[in-house]
Amino acid sequence: MSGNSTGLQLPHSLDLPPHLSAHKYFLVCTLTVAAWDTLVLSPRTWRLFKSPGWPVLKVLFHFMRIFMPVEFTIVAVAFFDTKWSRDSCQKFYLFEPICTAILLAAASAVHVIRIHAIYEKSRNVLFAMGALLAVQVVVTAICCGFYRSVPLLDGQGCIAGPKENWVGIYWLAPTLLYTASFALALYRSFQSLNVKPLGYWKLMLRDGLNLYGAIWIVNMVNMLFWFIMKPTDVSDPVKTIVTSMAAVLTTSMTLRIILSIRGDLTYGGSFALSHSSAPSTSRTTHILSTRSNMNTGIASHAPQYTLEDMRGKGEGDWSSGELVTDNKNNSLGAGEGEIVRDAANGVKITTDRQVRYDQYPGAK
Template sequence: MSDASDILPPSLDLPPHLSAQKYFFVCTLTVAAWDTLVLSPRSWRLFRTKGWPFLKIAYHFLRIFMPVEFTIVGVAFFDTKWSQETCSHFFLFEPICTAILLAVCSAVHVIRINAIYDKDRRVFTPMVALYAIQILITAICCGFYRSTPLLIGQGCIAEPKHSWVGIYWISATMLYTASFGLALSRAIRSLKIKKISYWKLMLRDGLNLYAAVFLVNLVNMLFWFIITPTGPEDPIRTIVTSMSAVLTASMTLRIILSVRGTLEKGGSYAVNSAAHSHSHPSTHVISTHRPAQGPVLSLQQPGTGTFNVPLGATESKTHDWVDDKASDQMGMSEVKGEGDFPVESGLGTPTSEDAPKGVKITIDTETAF
């Protein structure tokens, strides 16, 4: 009985690690395609918003660049007609494009973290330093890749020449670790202002998104240094790199979509924007239509009754019916009818005979949560 390797072509007779990598890359392409499809409605709504801040530009760039990159990489990986000569001119495509993809994703993280910390230089400066280190290291490491020596029909895969090239992913993992840690710290601090459950806190601040980016890059980094290849033709070190890049871009897109309000300067933090979001008007009516009892202060709020508070007898000419504290809160006053109301005189007695019967004052009050 002849060996299966003598019957099957090289494209089907794959080593175990290479076969696993091809299956895993199919999963990567599925995630990229599904993510592009699911986010299409929200992408269109974002596209129609006014202005083009950096986060909006980065969103649409990642949404197009990520599936295009890995579609091209997939063609090179699965095309059975690619020779090693062709691959030698193409293998740098994936590490260079992935470096660009990670650079844009990391820029989004830096800008967003800076925004939720209210532009704190003590946070922004270290994040920019990590970002600069990532750009420098990934650019250098792209020069230390090579084409995996596979048989014709087994595909074109780029792999590192040395194990230390794994710092390519260490630099990105360092930044995403800092991003996740800072986002988590900011979320915990916000509980002192507004108490909510941890589940709602995670969803409100997108902590699951930051955690996903951190974990997928951590796993990828561990694969680089823990997994040992069986030979020069074994690309096992790069088995998770494509999935890591796709998930990093996917979660970063959702981080942008989770920003509340405008995307200018990275947006704002949820607690800050919600602190003044609830207000309700109240109406205070000062009436002088009861000469026998003196002026009356009527307090009226939506959903409640009207409360009449006598302010004093008519003969009390020196009574001051305007409280200093209340006057500071007055947002709008409306005088119905014609005539002058000398508030300083004490009773607010009309100066003309055809004066109106009262003064209506509307006050807007705000409640912080």
């Protein structure tokens, strides 16, 4: 124990080893991020809540939005409460690893659904990502049984730590899934450049690659702490310093992945390129001219149809539906999609032609 110059001994809650002190500061940062995230996303959360329907991604979004801040608020109370007894900690310490496993499973399910969607519902992608999710759920569930209460002094808080170094596979399993998610999202985005060239910065923002990258980075940093950092003794919590921050940032970025999806969330939405290149409809009229019978002086009278009219008529219905004309054979009030008989111009057919909206330089 360290004391001051007057020989007074500091209480255990203030006399902290370096790694434990760093752990507490890091948890304060984690709580700040969680509170900031809850506040900033509140307007968008409310708009999403009011949107019609409850697809899986919407349910997962609201679950994580509530579950994450509640979990780490409870964890913080146990960690910072100087009156938390060792007996209470022995009953409580599994709370964080179990709740974090549930939170990570929800976040990983979002990645599986989204990556499956941007690959046009590919079964191979679904099976690969689904297998990683299944492994993650099983591994994290098993590893929860190999946590222990870190033997801190009274007043220093309650922390869960691993019994063995291999328990780090608890975080290795989701890290593998987020690595695959980031790689597949990156590959899909670069594939789209063959269809529509785009600057890398705009590509990153359009497809949310920064979100996938942030999740991957924070989980890889957590891996470094788990498998490289060496604790000084059994009461050193250095391995778990980053775990809370990794869980909060993974959840925060995953929520933004859901919010960045354009259009309906059903089945994971669609790839952004399909929206940027969505076709718009323009009307085009094609004239099929007919010749008058010069010998008899009889001209063929041909109607005007749109393709919608053609689709709606059977073979025997083409003689029905005629626009009223005057005695000079001029149409009166001919509108789009109406049938017009005009001996001078022959057959007029109005068609729908699909054009790329973004092929024009001024298109927004």
